[in-house]
Amino acid sequence: MSPVKLLNRTSFAGLAAILVGNGIGRFAYIALMPVLIQNRWFSSEEASILGAATLIGYILGAPASSFLQTYYSIATLIRASLVLSSFSYLGCALNSAPFEWFLTWRTIAGISGAVLMVLVPPMIVRLHPQEMKARVSGVVFSGIGLGAMISGTFTPLLISLNVESAWLGIGAIAFLATVLTWNTWPLEVKPNHGVQSPSRLKSLSKYEYVSISCVFLAYTFNAIGYLPHSLFWVDYIVREIGMGFAIGGFYWAVFGIGAAVGPIVTGIFGDKFGLKKALLVAFSCKAIGVALPLLSANMIALFASSLLVGMFTPGIVTLVSTYTLEIVGTQLHTKYWGAMTMAFALSQGVGAVVMAHYAPQLTSYNVLFIISTSALMLSIACIALTSTKKQS
CATH class of the missing domain: 1.20.1250.20 (MFS general substrate transporter like domains)
Structure with missing residues:
Protein backbone atom coordinates (compact mmCIF):
# COMPACT_ATOMS: atom_id res chain seq x y z
CA MET A 1 0.00 0.00 0.00
CA HIS A 193 -4.60 2.45 9.02
CA GLY A 194 -2.27 0.67 11.38
CA VAL A 195 -2.63 0.14 15.09
CA GLN A 196 -4.85 2.52 16.97
CA SER A 197 -5.71 3.24 20.57
CA PRO A 198 -8.38 0.87 21.89
CA SER A 199 -11.82 1.96 20.74
CA ARG A 200 -14.31 1.29 23.45
CA LEU A 201 -17.32 2.70 25.19
CA LYS A 202 -16.46 1.35 28.65
CA SER A 203 -15.37 3.57 31.51
CA LEU A 204 -11.81 4.81 31.60
CA SER A 205 -9.28 3.08 33.82
CA LYS A 206 -7.87 4.90 36.83
CA TYR A 207 -4.65 5.98 35.10
CA GLU A 208 -6.58 7.10 32.02
CA TYR A 209 -8.99 9.15 34.13
CA VAL A 210 -6.15 10.82 36.05
CA SER A 211 -4.26 11.57 32.84
CA ILE A 212 -7.23 12.98 30.95
CA SER A 213 -8.18 15.08 33.99
CA CYS A 214 -4.67 16.55 34.08
CA VAL A 215 -4.81 17.30 30.34
CA PHE A 216 -8.23 18.90 30.89
CA LEU A 217 -6.80 21.19 33.60
CA ALA A 218 -3.72 22.01 31.54
CA TYR A 219 -5.88 23.02 28.58
CA THR A 220 -8.12 25.14 30.82
CA PHE A 221 -5.11 27.04 32.21
CA ASN A 222 -3.80 27.36 28.64
CA ALA A 223 -6.82 29.54 27.76
CA ILE A 224 -5.66 32.08 30.34
CA GLY A 225 -2.08 31.85 29.13
CA TYR A 226 -2.62 33.47 25.76
CA LEU A 227 -5.15 36.16 26.71
CA PRO A 228 -2.78 39.15 27.14
CA HIS A 229 -1.38 38.60 23.65
CA SER A 230 -4.77 38.01 22.02
CA LEU A 231 -6.46 40.95 23.75
CA PHE A 232 -3.83 43.60 24.50
CA TRP A 233 -0.61 42.82 22.61
CA VAL A 234 -0.89 45.56 19.99
CA ASP A 235 -2.19 48.05 22.56
CA TYR A 236 0.74 47.17 24.85
CA ILE A 237 3.24 47.79 22.05
CA VAL A 238 1.62 51.02 20.84
CA ARG A 239 0.50 52.74 24.04
CA GLU A 240 2.54 51.27 26.90
CA ILE A 241 5.88 51.01 25.10
CA GLY A 242 5.17 53.96 22.82
CA MET A 243 5.78 52.40 19.40
CA GLY A 244 3.74 53.32 16.32
CA PHE A 245 0.67 51.56 14.93
CA ALA A 246 2.72 50.21 12.02
CA ILE A 247 5.13 48.55 14.44
CA GLY A 248 2.24 47.12 16.43
CA GLY A 249 0.74 45.77 13.21
CA PHE A 250 4.08 44.20 12.27
CA TYR A 251 4.31 42.27 15.53
CA TRP A 252 0.71 41.11 15.14
CA ALA A 253 1.62 39.84 11.68
CA VAL A 254 4.53 37.93 13.25
CA PHE A 255 2.01 36.41 15.69
CA GLY A 256 -0.14 35.35 12.70
CA ILE A 257 2.81 33.77 10.88
CA GLY A 258 3.66 31.83 14.01
CA ALA A 259 0.05 30.67 14.31
CA ALA A 260 0.14 29.39 10.72
CA VAL A 261 3.30 27.28 11.07
CA GLY A 262 3.03 26.35 14.75
CA PRO A 263 0.57 23.45 14.46
CA ILE A 264 2.64 21.78 11.74
CA VAL A 265 5.90 22.19 13.69
CA THR A 266 4.38 20.82 16.90
CA GLY A 267 2.72 18.00 14.97
CA ILE A 268 6.06 16.88 13.51
CA PHE A 269 7.67 17.11 16.95
CA GLY A 270 4.82 15.14 18.53
CA ASP A 271 5.08 12.29 16.02
CA LYS A 272 8.87 12.09 16.36
CA PHE A 273 9.43 12.50 20.11
CA GLY A 274 6.06 11.67 21.65
CA LEU A 275 3.08 13.81 22.56
CA LYS A 276 3.84 14.26 26.26
CA LYS A 277 7.37 15.54 25.59
CA ALA A 278 6.07 17.75 22.80
CA LEU A 279 3.44 19.27 25.11
CA LEU A 280 5.98 19.94 27.86
CA VAL A 281 8.23 21.73 25.36
CA ALA A 282 5.31 23.61 23.79
CA PHE A 283 3.93 24.87 27.11
CA SER A 284 7.45 25.85 28.23
CA CYS A 285 8.12 27.81 25.04
CA LYS A 286 4.75 29.53 25.27
CA ALA A 287 5.40 30.46 28.91
CA ILE A 288 8.76 31.94 27.91
CA GLY A 289 7.06 33.88 25.12
CA VAL A 290 4.46 35.34 27.48
CA ALA A 291 7.12 36.20 30.09
CA LEU A 292 9.58 37.86 27.69
CA PRO A 293 7.99 41.36 27.92
CA LEU A 294 8.65 41.21 31.67
CA LEU A 295 12.36 40.89 30.95
CA SER A 296 12.82 43.22 28.01
CA ALA A 297 10.86 45.45 25.63
CA ASN A 298 13.49 45.60 22.89
CA MET A 299 12.63 44.60 19.33
CA ILE A 300 14.23 41.15 19.55
CA ALA A 301 12.27 40.27 22.69
CA LEU A 302 9.00 41.54 21.19
CA PHE A 303 9.63 39.60 17.98
CA ALA A 304 10.43 36.40 19.88
CA SER A 305 7.41 36.85 22.13
CA SER A 306 5.08 37.39 19.16
CA LEU A 307 6.47 34.37 17.32
CA LEU A 308 6.54 31.97 20.29
CA VAL A 309 3.03 32.76 21.54
CA GLY A 310 1.74 32.76 17.96
CA MET A 311 3.29 29.35 17.23
CA PHE A 312 2.27 27.56 20.38
CA THR A 313 -1.24 28.95 20.79
CA PRO A 314 -2.69 26.72 18.02
CA GLY A 315 0.28 24.34 18.27
CA ILE A 316 -0.80 23.28 21.76
CA VAL A 317 -4.36 22.77 20.50
CA THR A 318 -2.93 20.32 17.95
CA LEU A 319 -1.04 18.34 20.57
CA VAL A 320 -3.82 18.33 23.18
CA SER A 321 -6.35 16.99 20.68
CA THR A 322 -4.01 14.21 19.58
CA TYR A 323 -2.92 13.40 23.15
CA THR A 324 -6.58 13.11 24.14
CA LEU A 325 -7.00 10.53 21.37
CA GLU A 326 -3.96 8.60 22.63
CA ILE A 327 -5.34 8.50 26.18
CA VAL A 328 -9.05 7.75 25.68
CA GLY A 329 -9.18 6.01 22.29
CA THR A 330 -11.01 6.68 19.05
CA GLN A 331 -14.65 6.32 20.08
CA LEU A 332 -14.29 8.58 23.13
CA HIS A 333 -12.13 11.18 21.41
CA THR A 334 -14.91 13.45 20.17
CA LYS A 335 -16.68 13.35 23.56
CA TYR A 336 -13.63 14.36 25.59
CA TRP A 337 -12.33 16.81 23.00
CA GLY A 338 -15.74 18.50 23.03
CA ALA A 339 -15.57 18.82 26.83
CA MET A 340 -12.09 20.34 26.58
CA THR A 341 -13.22 22.79 23.91
CA MET A 342 -16.05 23.95 26.16
CA ALA A 343 -13.73 24.26 29.19
CA PHE A 344 -11.28 26.29 27.11
CA ALA A 345 -14.07 28.57 25.90
CA LEU A 346 -15.41 29.13 29.43
CA SER A 347 -11.94 29.77 30.87
CA GLN A 348 -11.14 32.11 28.00
CA GLY A 349 -14.45 33.95 28.40
CA VAL A 350 -14.21 34.46 32.16
CA GLY A 351 -10.53 35.39 31.92
CA ALA A 352 -11.17 37.88 29.12
CA VAL A 353 -13.98 39.60 31.04
CA VAL A 354 -11.87 39.88 34.20
CA MET A 355 -8.78 41.13 32.35
CA ALA A 356 -10.78 43.60 30.25
CA HIS A 357 -12.41 44.95 33.42
CA TYR A 358 -9.21 45.46 35.40
CA ALA A 359 -6.78 46.33 32.58
CA PRO A 360 -7.81 50.04 32.41
CA GLN A 361 -7.12 50.33 36.14
CA LEU A 362 -3.57 48.97 35.85
CA THR A 363 -0.52 51.15 35.26
CA SER A 364 1.11 48.37 33.23
CA TYR A 365 0.11 45.19 31.40
CA ASN A 366 2.97 43.38 33.20
CA VAL A 367 0.55 42.12 35.86
CA LEU A 368 -1.40 40.27 33.16
CA PHE A 369 1.78 38.76 31.72
CA ILE A 370 2.66 37.47 35.20
CA ILE A 371 -0.79 35.91 35.66
CA SER A 372 -0.69 34.21 32.26
CA THR A 373 2.86 32.94 32.72
CA SER A 374 1.80 31.43 36.05
CA ALA A 375 -1.20 29.74 34.40
CA LEU A 376 1.09 28.17 31.80
CA MET A 377 3.44 26.94 34.53
CA LEU A 378 0.45 25.15 36.06
CA SER A 379 -0.24 23.62 32.62
CA ILE A 380 3.31 22.26 32.54
CA ALA A 381 2.85 20.69 35.99
CA CYS A 382 -0.43 19.08 34.91
CA ILE A 383 1.07 17.54 31.76
CA ALA A 384 4.03 16.23 33.77
CA LEU A 385 1.57 14.14 35.82
CA THR A 386 0.06 12.40 32.78
CA SER A 387 0.93 9.02 31.29
CA THR A 388 -0.37 6.58 28.71
CA LYS A 389 0.20 2.91 28.04
CA LYS A 390 2.64 3.92 25.33
CA GLN A 391 4.82 5.67 27.89
CA SER A 392 4.61 2.91 30.53
Whole structure:
Protein backbone atom coordinates (compact mmCIF):
# COMPACT_ATOMS: atom_id res chain seq x y z
CA MET A 1 0.00 0.00 0.00
CA SER A 2 1.39 3.41 -0.96
CA PRO A 3 2.21 5.81 1.91
CA VAL A 4 -0.44 8.36 2.85
CA LYS A 5 0.48 11.94 1.99
CA LEU A 6 0.34 14.50 4.80
CA LEU A 7 -1.65 17.01 2.74
CA ASN A 8 -4.37 14.99 1.08
CA ARG A 9 -8.05 15.36 0.27
CA THR A 10 -9.26 14.77 3.82
CA SER A 11 -6.56 16.71 5.69
CA PHE A 12 -7.06 19.66 3.32
CA ALA A 13 -10.80 19.54 4.00
CA GLY A 14 -10.05 19.60 7.73
CA LEU A 15 -7.73 22.57 7.31
CA ALA A 16 -10.37 24.41 5.28
CA ALA A 17 -13.07 23.72 7.88
CA ILE A 18 -10.98 25.10 10.75
CA LEU A 19 -9.96 28.05 8.56
CA VAL A 20 -13.61 28.87 7.80
CA GLY A 21 -15.01 28.25 11.27
CA ASN A 22 -12.23 29.68 13.41
CA GLY A 23 -9.51 31.43 11.41
CA ILE A 24 -12.12 33.48 9.55
CA GLY A 25 -15.47 32.83 11.26
CA ARG A 26 -14.27 33.86 14.71
CA PHE A 27 -11.04 35.83 14.34
CA ALA A 28 -11.45 37.90 11.16
CA TYR A 29 -13.88 40.14 13.05
CA ILE A 30 -10.99 41.36 15.24
CA ALA A 31 -9.39 42.97 12.18
CA LEU A 32 -12.72 44.57 11.21
CA MET A 33 -13.59 46.08 14.60
CA PRO A 34 -11.60 49.36 14.37
CA VAL A 35 -12.91 50.04 10.88
CA LEU A 36 -16.52 49.40 11.87
CA ILE A 37 -16.16 51.92 14.69
CA GLN A 38 -14.32 54.52 12.59
CA ASN A 39 -16.93 54.29 9.82
CA ARG A 40 -19.73 54.58 12.37
CA TRP A 41 -21.33 51.25 11.61
CA PHE A 42 -21.27 50.63 15.36
CA SER A 43 -20.29 52.43 18.52
CA SER A 44 -17.31 51.14 20.47
CA GLU A 45 -19.68 49.48 22.92
CA GLU A 46 -21.76 47.83 20.17
CA ALA A 47 -18.64 46.51 18.42
CA SER A 48 -17.47 44.99 21.71
CA ILE A 49 -20.88 43.39 22.24
CA LEU A 50 -20.65 41.76 18.81
CA GLY A 51 -17.22 40.40 19.71
CA ALA A 52 -18.62 39.02 22.96
CA ALA A 53 -21.53 37.46 21.04
CA THR A 54 -19.05 35.39 19.03
CA LEU A 55 -17.45 34.13 22.23
CA ILE A 56 -20.84 33.31 23.78
CA GLY A 57 -21.76 31.44 20.62
CA TYR A 58 -18.51 29.46 20.86
CA ILE A 59 -19.32 28.48 24.45
CA LEU A 60 -22.81 27.33 23.38
CA GLY A 61 -21.54 25.53 20.29
CA ALA A 62 -19.42 22.95 22.10
CA PRO A 63 -22.30 21.24 23.97
CA ALA A 64 -24.62 21.85 21.01
CA SER A 65 -22.37 19.70 18.81
CA SER A 66 -22.90 16.71 21.11
CA PHE A 67 -26.67 17.23 21.26
CA LEU A 68 -27.05 17.64 17.50
CA GLN A 69 -25.16 14.40 16.78
CA THR A 70 -28.17 12.48 18.09
CA TYR A 71 -30.25 13.84 15.20
CA TYR A 72 -27.79 14.49 12.35
CA SER A 73 -24.68 12.88 10.90
CA ILE A 74 -21.29 14.49 11.53
CA ALA A 75 -20.95 15.27 7.82
CA THR A 76 -24.29 17.10 7.79
CA LEU A 77 -23.34 19.17 10.84
CA ILE A 78 -19.97 20.07 9.33
CA ARG A 79 -21.54 21.14 6.04
CA ALA A 80 -24.20 23.22 7.79
CA SER A 81 -21.59 24.89 10.00
CA LEU A 82 -19.42 25.74 6.99
CA VAL A 83 -22.34 27.40 5.23
CA LEU A 84 -23.42 29.32 8.33
CA SER A 85 -19.87 30.49 9.02
CA SER A 86 -19.59 31.80 5.47
CA PHE A 87 -22.94 33.57 5.59
CA SER A 88 -22.12 35.10 8.99
CA TYR A 89 -19.96 37.52 6.98
CA LEU A 90 -21.96 37.74 3.77
CA GLY A 91 -25.09 38.53 5.79
CA CYS A 92 -23.39 41.37 7.66
CA ALA A 93 -22.82 43.43 4.51
CA LEU A 94 -26.24 45.07 5.02
CA ASN A 95 -25.46 48.42 6.61
CA SER A 96 -29.15 49.26 7.04
CA ALA A 97 -29.91 46.08 9.02
CA PRO A 98 -30.82 46.44 12.71
CA PHE A 99 -28.20 45.74 15.36
CA GLU A 100 -29.98 42.50 16.32
CA TRP A 101 -29.30 41.18 12.80
CA PHE A 102 -25.54 41.53 13.29
CA LEU A 103 -25.78 40.17 16.84
CA THR A 104 -27.51 37.04 15.55
CA TRP A 105 -24.93 36.42 12.83
CA ARG A 106 -21.94 36.90 15.15
CA THR A 107 -23.49 34.45 17.63
CA ILE A 108 -24.05 31.96 14.80
CA ALA A 109 -20.40 32.40 13.77
CA GLY A 110 -19.32 31.42 17.28
CA ILE A 111 -21.62 28.39 17.43
CA SER A 112 -20.52 27.17 13.99
CA GLY A 113 -16.86 27.66 14.85
CA ALA A 114 -17.23 25.54 17.99
CA VAL A 115 -19.10 22.77 16.16
CA LEU A 116 -16.34 22.59 13.55
CA MET A 117 -13.62 22.66 16.21
CA VAL A 118 -15.23 19.77 18.11
CA LEU A 119 -16.19 17.54 15.17
CA VAL A 120 -13.60 18.04 12.43
CA PRO A 121 -10.21 17.25 14.04
CA PRO A 122 -11.21 13.85 15.54
CA MET A 123 -12.89 12.81 12.29
CA ILE A 124 -9.88 13.71 10.12
CA VAL A 125 -7.18 12.39 12.45
CA ARG A 126 -8.71 8.93 12.84
CA LEU A 127 -8.59 8.43 9.05
CA HIS A 128 -4.78 8.47 9.08
CA PRO A 129 -2.03 6.09 10.24
CA GLN A 130 -0.96 6.15 13.88
CA GLU A 131 2.55 7.39 13.10
CA MET A 132 1.33 10.59 11.42
CA LYS A 133 -1.68 11.56 13.56
CA ALA A 134 0.03 14.54 15.24
CA ARG A 135 1.26 15.92 11.91
CA VAL A 136 -2.19 15.55 10.34
CA SER A 137 -3.68 17.30 13.36
CA GLY A 138 -1.11 20.06 12.80
CA VAL A 139 -2.23 20.51 9.20
CA VAL A 140 -5.87 20.76 10.30
CA PHE A 141 -5.24 23.30 13.07
CA SER A 142 -2.98 25.42 10.88
CA GLY A 143 -6.27 26.66 9.43
CA ILE A 144 -6.56 28.95 12.48
CA GLY A 145 -3.38 30.85 11.65
CA LEU A 146 -3.95 30.77 7.90
CA GLY A 147 -7.43 32.20 8.33
CA ALA A 148 -6.11 34.98 10.54
CA MET A 149 -3.36 35.73 8.01
CA ILE A 150 -5.79 35.78 5.08
CA SER A 151 -8.25 38.06 6.85
CA GLY A 152 -5.45 40.30 8.10
CA THR A 153 -4.04 40.60 4.59
CA PHE A 154 -7.25 41.11 2.62
CA THR A 155 -9.18 43.27 5.09
CA PRO A 156 -7.02 46.42 4.60
CA LEU A 157 -7.23 45.99 0.82
CA LEU A 158 -11.00 45.54 0.82
CA ILE A 159 -11.56 48.38 3.28
CA SER A 160 -10.01 50.75 0.74
CA LEU A 161 -13.19 50.19 -1.30
CA ASN A 162 -15.79 50.24 1.49
CA VAL A 163 -16.85 48.33 4.59
CA GLU A 164 -19.39 46.27 2.66
CA SER A 165 -16.59 44.98 0.43
CA ALA A 166 -14.69 43.76 3.48
CA TRP A 167 -17.68 41.80 4.79
CA LEU A 168 -18.40 40.34 1.35
CA GLY A 169 -14.76 39.61 0.52
CA ILE A 170 -14.07 37.70 3.72
CA GLY A 171 -17.36 35.85 3.37
CA ALA A 172 -16.51 34.96 -0.24
CA ILE A 173 -13.17 33.46 0.83
CA ALA A 174 -14.94 31.32 3.43
CA PHE A 175 -17.62 30.32 0.92
CA LEU A 176 -14.96 29.35 -1.65
CA ALA A 177 -13.23 27.08 0.88
CA THR A 178 -16.63 25.55 1.67
CA VAL A 179 -17.38 24.83 -2.00
CA LEU A 180 -13.92 23.37 -2.67
CA THR A 181 -14.27 20.81 0.13
CA TRP A 182 -18.03 20.20 -0.01
CA ASN A 183 -17.86 16.74 -1.60
CA THR A 184 -15.30 15.46 0.91
CA TRP A 185 -17.61 15.43 3.92
CA PRO A 186 -20.05 12.61 3.03
CA LEU A 187 -17.07 10.24 2.98
CA GLU A 188 -17.14 9.17 6.64
CA VAL A 189 -14.67 6.37 5.95
CA LYS A 190 -13.91 3.93 8.74
CA PRO A 191 -10.27 4.07 9.83
CA ASN A 192 -8.15 1.26 8.47
CA HIS A 193 -4.60 2.45 9.02
CA GLY A 194 -2.27 0.67 11.38
CA VAL A 195 -2.63 0.14 15.09
CA GLN A 196 -4.85 2.52 16.97
CA SER A 197 -5.71 3.24 20.57
CA PRO A 198 -8.38 0.87 21.89
CA SER A 199 -11.82 1.96 20.74
CA ARG A 200 -14.31 1.29 23.45
CA LEU A 201 -17.32 2.70 25.19
CA LYS A 202 -16.46 1.35 28.65
CA SER A 203 -15.37 3.57 31.51
CA LEU A 204 -11.81 4.81 31.60
CA SER A 205 -9.28 3.08 33.82
CA LYS A 206 -7.87 4.90 36.83
CA TYR A 207 -4.65 5.98 35.10
CA GLU A 208 -6.58 7.10 32.02
CA TYR A 209 -8.99 9.15 34.13
CA VAL A 210 -6.15 10.82 36.05
CA SER A 211 -4.26 11.57 32.84
CA ILE A 212 -7.23 12.98 30.95
CA SER A 213 -8.18 15.08 33.99
CA CYS A 214 -4.67 16.55 34.08
CA VAL A 215 -4.81 17.30 30.34
CA PHE A 216 -8.23 18.90 30.89
CA LEU A 217 -6.80 21.19 33.60
CA ALA A 218 -3.72 22.01 31.54
CA TYR A 219 -5.88 23.02 28.58
CA THR A 220 -8.12 25.14 30.82
CA PHE A 221 -5.11 27.04 32.21
CA ASN A 222 -3.80 27.36 28.64
CA ALA A 223 -6.82 29.54 27.76
CA ILE A 224 -5.66 32.08 30.34
CA GLY A 225 -2.08 31.85 29.13
CA TYR A 226 -2.62 33.47 25.76
CA LEU A 227 -5.15 36.16 26.71
CA PRO A 228 -2.78 39.15 27.14
CA HIS A 229 -1.38 38.60 23.65
CA SER A 230 -4.77 38.01 22.02
CA LEU A 231 -6.46 40.95 23.75
CA PHE A 232 -3.83 43.60 24.50
CA TRP A 233 -0.61 42.82 22.61
CA VAL A 234 -0.89 45.56 19.99
CA ASP A 235 -2.19 48.05 22.56
CA TYR A 236 0.74 47.17 24.85
CA ILE A 237 3.24 47.79 22.05
CA VAL A 238 1.62 51.02 20.84
CA ARG A 239 0.50 52.74 24.04
CA GLU A 240 2.54 51.27 26.90
CA ILE A 241 5.88 51.01 25.10
CA GLY A 242 5.17 53.96 22.82
CA MET A 243 5.78 52.40 19.40
CA GLY A 244 3.74 53.32 16.32
CA PHE A 245 0.67 51.56 14.93
CA ALA A 246 2.72 50.21 12.02
CA ILE A 247 5.13 48.55 14.44
CA GLY A 248 2.24 47.12 16.43
CA GLY A 249 0.74 45.77 13.21
CA PHE A 250 4.08 44.20 12.27
CA TYR A 251 4.31 42.27 15.53
CA TRP A 252 0.71 41.11 15.14
CA ALA A 253 1.62 39.84 11.68
CA VAL A 254 4.53 37.93 13.25
CA PHE A 255 2.01 36.41 15.69
CA GLY A 256 -0.14 35.35 12.70
CA ILE A 257 2.81 33.77 10.88
CA GLY A 258 3.66 31.83 14.01
CA ALA A 259 0.05 30.67 14.31
CA ALA A 260 0.14 29.39 10.72
CA VAL A 261 3.30 27.28 11.07
CA GLY A 262 3.03 26.35 14.75
CA PRO A 263 0.57 23.45 14.46
CA ILE A 264 2.64 21.78 11.74
CA VAL A 265 5.90 22.19 13.69
CA THR A 266 4.38 20.82 16.90
CA GLY A 267 2.72 18.00 14.97
CA ILE A 268 6.06 16.88 13.51
CA PHE A 269 7.67 17.11 16.95
CA GLY A 270 4.82 15.14 18.53
CA ASP A 271 5.08 12.29 16.02
CA LYS A 272 8.87 12.09 16.36
CA PHE A 273 9.43 12.50 20.11
CA GLY A 274 6.06 11.67 21.65
CA LEU A 275 3.08 13.81 22.56
CA LYS A 276 3.84 14.26 26.26
CA LYS A 277 7.37 15.54 25.59
CA ALA A 278 6.07 17.75 22.80
CA LEU A 279 3.44 19.27 25.11
CA LEU A 280 5.98 19.94 27.86
CA VAL A 281 8.23 21.73 25.36
CA ALA A 282 5.31 23.61 23.79
CA PHE A 283 3.93 24.87 27.11
CA SER A 284 7.45 25.85 28.23
CA CYS A 285 8.12 27.81 25.04
CA LYS A 286 4.75 29.53 25.27
CA ALA A 287 5.40 30.46 28.91
CA ILE A 288 8.76 31.94 27.91
CA GLY A 289 7.06 33.88 25.12
CA VAL A 290 4.46 35.34 27.48
CA ALA A 291 7.12 36.20 30.09
CA LEU A 292 9.58 37.86 27.69
CA PRO A 293 7.99 41.36 27.92
CA LEU A 294 8.65 41.21 31.67
CA LEU A 295 12.36 40.89 30.95
CA SER A 296 12.82 43.22 28.01
CA ALA A 297 10.86 45.45 25.63
CA ASN A 298 13.49 45.60 22.89
CA MET A 299 12.63 44.60 19.33
CA ILE A 300 14.23 41.15 19.55
CA ALA A 301 12.27 40.27 22.69
CA LEU A 302 9.00 41.54 21.19
CA PHE A 303 9.63 39.60 17.98
CA ALA A 304 10.43 36.40 19.88
CA SER A 305 7.41 36.85 22.13
CA SER A 306 5.08 37.39 19.16
CA LEU A 307 6.47 34.37 17.32
CA LEU A 308 6.54 31.97 20.29
CA VAL A 309 3.03 32.76 21.54
CA GLY A 310 1.74 32.76 17.96
CA MET A 311 3.29 29.35 17.23
CA PHE A 312 2.27 27.56 20.38
CA THR A 313 -1.24 28.95 20.79
CA PRO A 314 -2.69 26.72 18.02
CA GLY A 315 0.28 24.34 18.27
CA ILE A 316 -0.80 23.28 21.76
CA VAL A 317 -4.36 22.77 20.50
CA THR A 318 -2.93 20.32 17.95
CA LEU A 319 -1.04 18.34 20.57
CA VAL A 320 -3.82 18.33 23.18
CA SER A 321 -6.35 16.99 20.68
CA THR A 322 -4.01 14.21 19.58
CA TYR A 323 -2.92 13.40 23.15
CA THR A 324 -6.58 13.11 24.14
CA LEU A 325 -7.00 10.53 21.37
CA GLU A 326 -3.96 8.60 22.63
CA ILE A 327 -5.34 8.50 26.18
CA VAL A 328 -9.05 7.75 25.68
CA GLY A 329 -9.18 6.01 22.29
CA THR A 330 -11.01 6.68 19.05
CA GLN A 331 -14.65 6.32 20.08
CA LEU A 332 -14.29 8.58 23.13
CA HIS A 333 -12.13 11.18 21.41
CA THR A 334 -14.91 13.45 20.17
CA LYS A 335 -16.68 13.35 23.56
CA TYR A 336 -13.63 14.36 25.59
CA TRP A 337 -12.33 16.81 23.00
CA GLY A 338 -15.74 18.50 23.03
CA ALA A 339 -15.57 18.82 26.83
CA MET A 340 -12.09 20.34 26.58
CA THR A 341 -13.22 22.79 23.91
CA MET A 342 -16.05 23.95 26.16
CA ALA A 343 -13.73 24.26 29.19
CA PHE A 344 -11.28 26.29 27.11
CA ALA A 345 -14.07 28.57 25.90
CA LEU A 346 -15.41 29.13 29.43
CA SER A 347 -11.94 29.77 30.87
CA GLN A 348 -11.14 32.11 28.00
CA GLY A 349 -14.45 33.95 28.40
CA VAL A 350 -14.21 34.46 32.16
CA GLY A 351 -10.53 35.39 31.92
CA ALA A 352 -11.17 37.88 29.12
CA VAL A 353 -13.98 39.60 31.04
CA VAL A 354 -11.87 39.88 34.20
CA MET A 355 -8.78 41.13 32.35
CA ALA A 356 -10.78 43.60 30.25
CA HIS A 357 -12.41 44.95 33.42
CA TYR A 358 -9.21 45.46 35.40
CA ALA A 359 -6.78 46.33 32.58
CA PRO A 360 -7.81 50.04 32.41
CA GLN A 361 -7.12 50.33 36.14
CA LEU A 362 -3.57 48.97 35.85
CA THR A 363 -0.52 51.15 35.26
CA SER A 364 1.11 48.37 33.23
CA TYR A 365 0.11 45.19 31.40
CA ASN A 366 2.97 43.38 33.20
CA VAL A 367 0.55 42.12 35.86
CA LEU A 368 -1.40 40.27 33.16
CA PHE A 369 1.78 38.76 31.72
CA ILE A 370 2.66 37.47 35.20
CA ILE A 371 -0.79 35.91 35.66
CA SER A 372 -0.69 34.21 32.26
CA THR A 373 2.86 32.94 32.72
CA SER A 374 1.80 31.43 36.05
CA ALA A 375 -1.20 29.74 34.40
CA LEU A 376 1.09 28.17 31.80
CA MET A 377 3.44 26.94 34.53
CA LEU A 378 0.45 25.15 36.06
CA SER A 379 -0.24 23.62 32.62
CA ILE A 380 3.31 22.26 32.54
CA ALA A 381 2.85 20.69 35.99
CA CYS A 382 -0.43 19.08 34.91
CA ILE A 383 1.07 17.54 31.76
CA ALA A 384 4.03 16.23 33.77
CA LEU A 385 1.57 14.14 35.82
CA THR A 386 0.06 12.40 32.78
CA SER A 387 0.93 9.02 31.29
CA THR A 388 -0.37 6.58 28.71
CA LYS A 389 0.20 2.91 28.04
CA LYS A 390 2.64 3.92 25.33
CA GLN A 391 4.82 5.67 27.89
CA SER A 392 4.61 2.91 30.53
